[in-house]
Amino acid sequence: MATDTLSELVEANDVPGMQQWLGEHAPYEIADELGRNDSLTAVLLFRLLDKDRAIDVFEELDPVDQQKILYGLRDKAFGELVEAMDPDDRARLLGEAPAKFAQRVLSGLSEGERAMTARLLGYDEGTVGRHMSPKAVLLRGSLTAQQALATVRAKGIDAETVYTLPVVDNSRRFQGVVALRDLVISDENTTVAELADSEVPTAKATDDSEAAARLMQEANLLDLTVVDSEDRVIGLLTIDDAVEVIEAADTEDVARQSATAPWTGHYMAVSVLQLAWSRVIWLMLLLLAASLTIGVLDFFEDELETVVQLAIFIPMLVGTGGNAGAQAATAAVRALAVGELRTGDVLRVAFRESRVGLLLGLTLAAVTFVLGMILVGDLNVGIAVSLSLVLICVWAAIIGGTMPLLAKRVGIDPAVVSAPLVTTFVDATGLVFYFLIALAVHPAL
Amino acid sequence: MATDTLSELVEANDVPGMQQWLGEHAPYEIADELGRNDSLTAVLLFRLLDKDRAIDVFEELDPVDQQKILYGLRDKAFGELVEAMDPDDRARLLGEAPAKFAQRVLSGLSEGERAMTARLLGYDEGTVGRHMSPKAVLLRGSLTAQQALATVRAKGIDAETVYTLPVVDNSRRFQGVVALRDLVISDENTTVAELADSEVPTAKATDDSEAAARLMQEANLLDLTVVDSEDRVIGLLTIDDAVEVIEAADTEDVARQSATAPWTGHYMAVSVLQLAWSRVIWLMLLLLAASLTIGVLDFFEDELETVVQLAIFIPMLVGTGGNAGAQAATAAVRALAVGELRTGDVLRVAFRESRVGLLLGLTLAAVTFVLGMILVGDLNVGIAVSLSLVLICVWAAIIGGTMPLLAKRVGIDPAVVSAPLVTTFVDATGLVFYFLIALAVHPAL
Numbered sequence: 001m002a003t004d005t006l007s008e009l010v011e012a013n014d015v016p017g018m019q020q021w022l023g024e025h026a027p028y029e030i031a032d033e034l035g036r037n038d039s040l041t042a043v044l045l046f047r048l049l050d051k052d053r054a055i056d057v058f059e060e061l062d063p064v065d066q067q068k069i070l071y072g073l074r075d076k077a078f079g080e081l082v083e084a085m086d087p088d089d090r091a092r093l094l095g096e097a098p099a100k101f102a103q104r105v106l107s108g109l110s111e112g113e114r115a116m117t118a119r120l121l122g123y124d125e126g127t128v129g130r131h132m133s134p135k136a137v138l139l140r141g142s143l144t145a146q147q148a149l150a151t152v153r154a155k156g157i158d159a160e161t162v163y164t165l166p167v168v169d170n171s172r173r174f175q176g177v178v179a180l181r182d183l184v185i186s187d188e189n190t191t192v193a194e195l196a197d198s199e200v201p202t203a204k205a206t207d208d209s210e211a212a213a214r215l216m217q218e219a220n221l222l223d224l225t226v227v228d229s230e231d232r233v234i235g236l237l238t239i240d241d242a243v244e245v246i247e248a249a250d251t252e253d254v255a256r257q258s259a260t261a262p263w264t265g266h267y268m269a270v271s272v273l274q275l276a277w278s279r280v281i282w283l284m285l286l287l288l289a290a291s292l293t294i295g296v297l298d299f300f301e302d303e304l305e306t307v308v309q310l311a312i313f314i315p316m317l318v319g320t321g322g323n324a325g326a327q328a329a330t331a332a333v334r335a336l337a338v339g340e341l342r343t344g345d346v347l348r349v350a351f352r353e354s355r356v357g358l359l360l361g362l363t364l365a366a367v368t369f370v371l372g373m374i375l376v377g378d379l380n381v382g383i384a385v386s387l388s389l390v391l392i393c394v395w396a397a398i399i400g401g402t403m404p405l406l407a408k409r410v411g412i413d414p415a416v417v418s419a420p421l422v423t424t425f426v427d428a429t430g431l432v433f434y435f436l437i438a439l440a441v442h443p444a445l
Numbered sequence: 446m447a448t449d450t451l452s453e454l455v456e457a458n459d460v461p462g463m464q465q466w467l468g469e470h471a472p473y474e475i476a477d478e479l480g481r482n483d484s485l486t487a488v489l490l491f492r493l494l495d496k497d498r499a500i501d502v503f504e505e506l507d508p509v510d511q512q513k514i515l516y517g518l519r520d521k522a523f524g525e526l527v528e529a530m531d532p533d534d535r536a537r538l539l540g541e542a543p544a545k546f547a548q549r550v551l552s553g554l555s556e557g558e559r560a561m562t563a564r565l566l567g568y569d570e571g572t573v574g575r576h577m578s579p580k581a582v583l584l585r586g587s588l589t590a591q592q593a594l595a596t597v598r599a600k601g602i603d604a605e606t607v608y609t610l611p612v613v614d615n616s617r618r619f620q621g622v623v624a625l626r627d628l629v630i631s632d633e634n635t636t637v638a639e640l641a642d643s644e645v646p647t648a649k650a651t652d653d654s655e656a657a658a659r660l661m662q663e664a665n666l667l668d669l670t671v672v673d674s675e676d677r678v679i680g681l682l683t684i685d686d687a688v689e690v691i692e693a694a695d696t697e698d699v700a701r702q703s704a705t706a707p708w709t710g711h712y713m714a715v716s717v718l719q720l721a722w723s724r725v726i727w728l729m730l731l732l733l734a735a736s737l738t739i740g741v742l743d744f745f746e747d748e749l750e751t752v753v754q755l756a757i758f759i760p761m762l763v764g765t766g767g768n769a770g771a772q773a774a775t776a777a778v779r780a781l782a783v784g785e786l787r788t789g790d791v792l793r794v795a796f797r798e799s800r801v802g803l804l805l806g807l808t809l810a811a812v813t814f815v816l817g818m819i820l821v822g823d824l825n826v827g828i829a830v831s832l833s834l835v836l837i838c839v840w841a842a843i844i845g846g847t848m849p850l851l852a853k854r855v856g857i858d859p860a861v862v863s864a865p866l867v868t869t870f871v872d873a874t875g876l877v878f879y880f881l882i883a884l885a886v887h888p889a890l
Contacts, residue, residue: 026644028664032784060665149629156630163608163626163667180625181608184594185601199471217692219473220505220685222608222667239684240665243691247662250695251779257702258775259768267780268790272797276804279772286768287809293760294820304753311749311756315738315872318760322767323704323731323865327724330703334696335712339477345713352717359721364732375739420768427760 006033010041019048027053031060034069035266043072055084063093064265067101079108086160087113088133088241091120095130128212129205131245132226132235133160138168141175141193145183148192152180161238164223167196172232174202177225202227205234210249213242214339253337256415257330259286286420292428293318300435303445309376310438313385314431316368321392321430322423324360328353328400329422333414336404343409349401357397361390384438391437392430399426451478455486464493472498476505479514480711488517500529508538509710512546524553531605532558533578533686536565540575573657574650576690577671577680578605583613586620586638590628593637597625606683609668612641617677619647622670647672650679655694658687659784698782701860702775704731731865737873738763745880748890754821755883758830759876761813766837766875767868769805773798773845774867778859781849788854794846802842806835829883836882837875844871 009017022030022045030049034042034057046069049057058066058081070078082090082105094102094117106114116134123129137155139148148165156162165183167175176198186195202225203212216224216239224237252262259282263274297304297314304311332349335341341349365386372382400422404414439445454462467475467490475494479487479502491514494502503511503526515523527535527550539547539562551559561579568574582600584593593610601607610628612620621643631640647670648657661669661684669682697707704727708719742749742759749756777794780786786794810831817827845867849859884890 026646026664028646028660032663035785060663153630156626161626162629180629181601181606184607184625184629185598201471201473215473217685217688218477218505219471222684239667239688240662243662243684243688246688246692247783250699251783254695254699254702254775254779257699258771260772260776267776267785268793268797272800272804275776275797276801279769279801280805280808283765283768283772283805283809284812287761287765287812288816290761290764291816291820293764294757294816297757297760298820301753301757304756308746308750308753308756311753311759312739312742312746314756314759315742315763315876316732316735318764319735319738319767319869319872320728320732322764322868323728324724326703326865327705327728330699331705331712331720334699338692338696340481340712348713352713352720355717356721356724359717360725360728363725364728367729367732371733371736371739375736375743420771423767424764427764431760 010037010045015048018045022048022053027056028060030057031065035062035065036268038269039068039072042068046072051080055081059085059089062266063096065269066093067097070101070105075108078104083109083113086133087116087120087135088131088160090117091130094121095125123205126209127205128203128207128209128224128226128237129235131209131241132205132237133241134235135159136225136233136236137162137165138172138233139165139178139192141167141169141191141196143192144188145186145190145192145195146188148178148183149188152183161223161236164221164225164236166225166233166236167192168233174225174227174231174233176200177223200225202231203237204229209237209245212237213245213249214337216242217246218339249337253333253415256413257333257420259283259420282420286424289421289424290427292424293431296428296431296435300431303435303438307378307381307438307442307444309378309381310384310435312376313372313381314434317385317388317392317434318427318430320364320389321396321426324357324393325396325400325422325426326420328356328397329404330400332401332404336408336414341405343405346402346405346409349405350398353397353401354394357394358390360397361393364393365389380442380444381438383441384434387437387441388430388434391433392426395429395433396422396426455482455490460493463490467493467498472501473505475502476510480507480510481713483714484513484517487513491517496525500526504530504534507711508541510714511538512542515546515550520553523549528554528558531578532561532565532580533576533605535562536575539566540570568650571654572650573648573652573654573669573671573682574680576654576686577650577682578686579680580604581670581678581681582607582610583617583678584610584623584637586612586614586636586641588637589633590631590635590637590640591633593623593628594633597628606668606681609666609670609681610637611670611678611681612637613678619670619672619676619678621645622668645670647676648682649674654682654690657682658690658694659782661687662691663784694782698778698860701858702778702865704728704865727865731869734866734869735872737869738876741873741876741880745876748880748883752823752826752883752887752889754823754826755829755880757821758817758826759879762830762833762837762879763872763875765809765834766841766871769802769838770841770845770867770871771865773801773842774849775845777846777849781853781859786850788850791847791850791854794850795843798842798846799839802839803835805842806838809838810834825887825889826883828886829879832882832886833875833879836878837871840874840878841867841871 006021137159152162163180165178176196178196182195205226222239226235228234255262261278263278369382369386372385408414451466582604597607608625610623621641623640627640650671667684671680673679700707706723708723814827814831817830853859
């Protein structure tokens with residue numbers, strides 16, 4: 001494999017070999033390799049690239065990796081790279097960087113680029129303004145297609161995209177968009193106003209960037225026009241940036257659903273300490289939450305001592321309850337993320353999930369009863385385990401399905417209260433059900 | 446909220462009101478509402494749309510919803526809709542539909558559209574061929590920019606996209622791509638060959654569609670050229686289709702990570718039975734796997750009877766082991782999905798995760814020891830619980846981090862062996878550690 005070869009070349013310190021490798025691979029492949037290497041090696045490899053190629057590779061890097069590279073460069077190369085970046089990429093880089101580093105970048109920029117970057121940085125992280133491309137080509141509705149194409153020719157070289165051209169009035173207010181495709185295909189005397197689509201959605205610069213990106217996906221847009229509070233066009237959100245926003249949101253949701261704090265950077269390049277740190281807080285919280293289960297079992301210690309067989313089924317019961325809760329929670333978090341659920345759906349979700357949970361509980365209880373009779377042979381324990389399982393499945397499905405919606409309603413990220421938290425909560429309550437049922441049905445208690 | 450209003454209008458059977466609502470909303474918003482409604486209501490609403498708008502709305506629907514609508518339409522409206530679809534959307538619809546329905550669609554199509562659809566359906570699900578747009582506009586390298594634009598004008602009306610134009614030789618073999626933007630901006634006598642980029646990646650029609658879509662994201666491409674086994678251009682994968690492929694893959698991964706079989710359709714529209722079905726198989730498998738824990742506890746029943754306090758910590762121990770395993774598994778699955786990890790990284794991942802697990806285990810053990818002393822007050826139990834926790838965390842992190850890689854190596858979807866399966870496996874082994882340590886340190890055993 002070519003990639004193994006690069007690590008081998010690096011280990012052998014074979015500079016001509018590395019140069020050849022770099023010449024034979026596309027920028028995105030080189031960027032991927034740089035991301036996998038430590039800072040020193042990455043900078044060494046980066047310096048071997050000629051200038052144009054270096055800019056192409058740099059554009060493909062994640063912000064953390066861009067920072068890694070920039071730290072290793074001298075002022076001249078440093079300045080050229082940051083000046084060549086698109087303003088939105090630069091804002092993304094600076095948003096995550098230490099203040100001193102940001103200062104060094106900003107002071108090296110030309111005045112126009114600095115102003116544009118500062119404007120984007122004025123918007124909060126997670127808003128559309130942070131991710132937009134401010135260099136859109138705007139058109140007046142009165143232009144003909146031919147005139148419009150001339151405008152694109154004159155101004156388009158500097159723009160990040162020219163495939164969607166916002167149409168504006170004299171005050172730069174949004175009137176619609178025209179697609180470059182339509183300008184090219186239509187008769188050259190057709191006016192822009194005739195070709196414009198005024199029904200497309202726009203986003204405010206202060207809007208949530210994930211919602212805007214998902215809107216682009218739903219409405220199949222290549223670019224979303226960004227406006228200010230007075231509906232004046234100030235930029236475009238392009239599809240490649242939208243895809244990155246969506247992927248970052250999905251990655252964050254997935255991390256949250258496994259009780260991990262989101263971290264940025266490449267899995268292989270991030271330090272062990274950082275990985276541990278991203279996990280320990282939640283793990284600790286869940287451990288403390290799990291002390292609820294200790295409390296419950298401590299309370300029922302006499303019953304446990306009398307019928308020690310009851311203990312044997314505890315991991316299976318809490319495990320199944322946890323799994324059933326996680327299933328419902330994950331489905332709800334995902335449906336919320338992609339817009340299939342709204343916070344107002346709580347009662348409907350509770351009703352749906354209670355029926356799903358009942359079906360699951362009855363099926364599993366039947367199996368467990370047989371399993372319990374074979375493995376332990378105590379009919380009363382079998383009955384207690386099976387009945388608890390039905391109750392636990394219904395309970396877990398309801399809690400799992402509704403907690404994310406309730407969280408979102410009070411402004412907490414739904415993914416935070418998903419699988420692990422639901423699981424731990426369901427564990428403790430499930431044990432209470434179990435012992436209460438055991439007390440009711442077991443003659444020895 | 447406008448959406449509540451539509452359900453109210455539907456409930457009141459207020460047809461003029463519904464018509465007004467439909468007139469005031471964009472196609473993607475209407476499509477979203479149709480997806481949330483049952484078949485009857487969706488068809489009723491759809492019929493209220495005028496023809497052009499109906500086609501726009503139809504394009505925005507998910508395949509399951511498209512099918513729902515088509516079932517409710519008469520032959521004429523049915524035929525017009527399917528004829529107007531892009532071939533790749535049509536193939537996606539038919540790929541998921543019953544054979545009889547597919548027959549009805551195909552027989553209603555014009556010959557050219559039918560041939561194109563049949564060709565796409567010839568590629569397996571999950572391949573690039575299924576998702577490509579076969580109507581690409583191809584250019585020869587010898588054309589000038591002006592001539593190339595004339596070609597786009599002549600052939601582009603029918604194409605799904607004209608922003609990326611593959612450059613081909615006499616045998617339609619791939620030479621590179623030229624961006625419409627560059628054709629528009631550059632001098633009109635520049636040749637296509639001069640403007641073409643030959644370094645961009647291509648995909649084979651038989652390639653995995655998720656990998657191709659992620660490649661587009663990584664290399665920031667609007668379109669990816671699709672070639673056959675002899676490098677002849679046969680279509681384009683467009684970014685909007687790629688985004689859908691990525692989102693479907695992410696949704697599937699998320700479902701798998703919570704032990705749910707992937708299901709298609711809207712959360713609120715899918716039936717309770719379908720939801721239960723998507724969950725019950727895995728839940729059952731995990732339940733059977735959890736009988737391992739029953740076996741372990743059954744084996745150590747004498748020890749449990751002697752020191753019943755040991756039982757009190759079981760849910761916390763297995764819960765924490767499960768959480769630590771899920772964290773590592775989810776990180777590994779995600780890193781594999783986005784290309785940060787390769788299957789060859791198993792040993793490196795195991796080493797990384799063992800150190801992460803050790804850090805986590807030591808931290809948690811310290812807290813648990815204090816907690817155990819306060820809640821139960823048995824020093825030996827406290828020692829056994831703390832030592833087990835360290836071992837379980839290391840073990841869980843290693844298993845969680847490496848199982849997805851090993852699964853991928855033998856051709857199993859990594860997401861399948863992620864969180865829940867890892868958790869259940871770690872539960873049983875963790876209990877063995879716990880009792881062995883208890884036997885070693887507790888004087889009463």
